[in-house]
Amino acid sequence: MMRLRTLRYFAILAEELHYGRAARRLSITQPPLSASIKVLEEELGVQLFARTSREVHLTAAGEAYYAEVKKVLEGMVRAERAAKTADQGATGNLNIGFGASLIYRGILNIINEFSLKFPRVDVELIETPQLELLEKLQEKQLDVGFTNTPSIPDSLCSLPLPDDEFAVCLSIKHPLAYEAEIDIETLANEKFVMFDHDIGPLNYQTISSIFHQAGVHPRLAHRARGWLTMMAMVAGGCGLALLPLSMARVGMDGVRFVPLSRARTLAVAKMVWNPENCGALIESFTAFAGTMLSHMIGSEPAQASSLFLCGNEGKRIEDFHATLKLD
Numbered sequence: 001m002m003r004l005r006t007l008r009y010f011a012i013l014a015e016e017l018h019y020g021r022a023a024r025r026l027s028i029t030q031p032p033l034s035a036s037i038k039v040l041e042e043e044l045g046v047q048l049f050a051r052t053s054r055e056v057h058l059t060a061a062g063e064a065y066y067a068e069v070k071k072v073l074e075g076m077v078r079a080e081r082a083a084k085t086a087d088q089g090a091t092g093n094l095n096i097g098f099g100a101s102l103i104y105r106g107i108l109n110i111i112n113e114f115s116l117k118f119p120r121v122d123v124e125l126i127e128t129p130q131l132e133l134l135e136k137l138q139e140k141q142l143d144v145g146f147t148n149t150p151s152i153p154d155s156l157c158s159l160p161l162p163d164d165e166f167a168v169c170l171s172i173k174h175p176l177a178y179e180a181e182i183d184i185e186t187l188a189n190e191k192f193v194m195f196d197h198d199i200g201p202l203n204y205q206t207i208s209s210i211f212h213q214a215g216v217h218p219r220l221a222h223r224a225r226g227w228l229t230m231m232a233m234v235a236g237g238c239g240l241a242l243l244p245l246s247m248a249r250v251g252m253d254g255v256r257f258v259p260l261s262r263a264r265t266l267a268v269a270k271m272v273w274n275p276e277n278c279g280a281l282i283e284s285f286t287a288f289a290g291t292m293l294s295h296m297i298g299s300e301p302a303q304a305s306s307l308f309l310c311g312n313e314g315k316r317i318e319d320f321h322a323t324l325k326l327d
Contacts, residue, residue, distance in 0.1 A: 004076065007069050009036045010048065014066040017056045079287075081280045091120040092281045097128035097136060097145040101227045104249045105161050105269050106296055107146045110289045117288065121281065130202065133272075140277040144285060148244075149202050150268040155276075159289070161269040162296045166210060167245040167257045169234050181261040184214045191221035191239035199225045207242050210265050231255055 009026060013033065016022040023030045041048050048062035058066060098107060111123055128136065130149045136142040137156055152158045168187070170177045176186075197204040211218050221239045224230045228250065230241040235254035244267035248257040271293065273286055 004073075006036050006040050007072060009033055010040055011066065011069050011073055013037060013049070013056070014058055014062065014069075017058070019056065078278075078283050081283060092122070094121060094123045094281060094285055095126060095141075095143050096123060097126050097133040097142040097147075099130050099133070099146065099148050099269075100127055101244060101247060102146045102148060102161070102269055104244075104246045105146075105164060107161070107271075110292050113292065114285060114288050118284065130200065137272055137274045137277075140274060143273065143277065143282050144289075145272045146269065147272055148267065148269045150206065151202070152270060152272055155274070156272050157275050157286075158270040158272045159286075159293055160297065161271065161293065164244045164246045164267040164269065165259070166207070166242045166265050166267055167248075167259050169231060169241045169243045169247070169255055169257055171234055171237055172254055172256055173237070174240070176258065177256045179258055181259045183261045184210065184216055187218070187240065188216045190219065192218045193222045193224055193230045193233045193239045193241040194218075194220045195230070196223040196225050206265070206267075210242060210260075213265075214262070228252075 009022075012025050013019065013022040016025065019030050019033060023033045026033065037049065044061075044065070046061040046065075047059050048065055049056050050059050096111065111125070115121070115123055126142070128142070128145070130147050133142065133145045133147050134149060134153060134156065137145050138153065146161070168176075168182050168184075176182055195204040195207060222233055224233060227243055227247050230243060231247060231250065231252050233239070234241050235252060243257070245257055245259065246267070271286070271289055273282060278286075
């Protein structure tokens with residue numbers, strides 16, 4: 001099995017494209033460098049460099065290999081830094097943005113466990129509107145974010161939170177409140193409390209897509225700015241709502257959550273951070289949280305695939321919005 005040293009030799013040569021310069025950077029002579037590259041090519045069964053008497057350049061296989069090796073070496077640097085930070089006892093401040101409903105998705109457990117392990121780190125939680133949260137991460141005004149925005153910019157990194165799905169939130173006085181599950185098509189004539197499109201366009205679009213896929217045109221009786229407000233309005237008899245099932249953990253009196261029988265849609269949520277704003281402390285947190293999330297996800301039952309809207313499909317959903325009936 002090849003060693004990291006061999007990968008480093010390869011990466012330096014790929015950058016220099018000159019055996020003499022690469023050897024000087026590595027503080028070795030040319031023969032062991034040439035021998036290491038030859039062994040590496042034999043192990044892989046491909047030619048990584050094309051050599052002539054005048055020049056050295058990467059082959060197509062070499063370019064592809066370099067792109068992946070670079071990630072491995074950068075990952076090892078981050079891992080070493082995170083280990084040293086943990087061993088020395090990390091200190092500093094972490095600003096973590098979050099969407100209000102995500103405190104019911106296990107993020108407080110992650111943050112509390114991290115604080116126990118790193119007691120000298122001051123963690124500040126900042127409730128942040130979802131679109132603003134992504135902007136603040138890109139502008140390096142937040143260190144980490146927890147969001148239920150389904151589409152993350154390419155400039156940011158993310159890890160998924162445990163699966164959640166949308167369910168029908170009903171008043172306990174509703175005739176369907178004690179059903180085991182509900183077919184969304186039976187709710188076509190019901191009044192619904194909906195997310196305000198101007199405040200939460202992505203949440204609005206996700207909920208609208210559930211109705212759209214079922215061929216249901218809901219009666220939108222009221223608009224709200226957050227999940228908790230929607231729940232309170234349902235409890236007060238204002239109508240029904242589609243909410244993430246995790247919101248049932250709020251324990252609000254007067255409402256029940258009933259799963260959908262067919263139109264199951266994942267309520268997406270992710271931990272997000274900016275790789276360009278990734279010092280040792282942020283790396284320690286994302287690594288720690290990533291380990292916890294992997295254990296949390298591993299204990300979760302399989303859920304339906306998430307629904308992502310883009311291109312023509314997104315346009316069809318926008319067209320569908322115009323057909324929604326307002327009471």
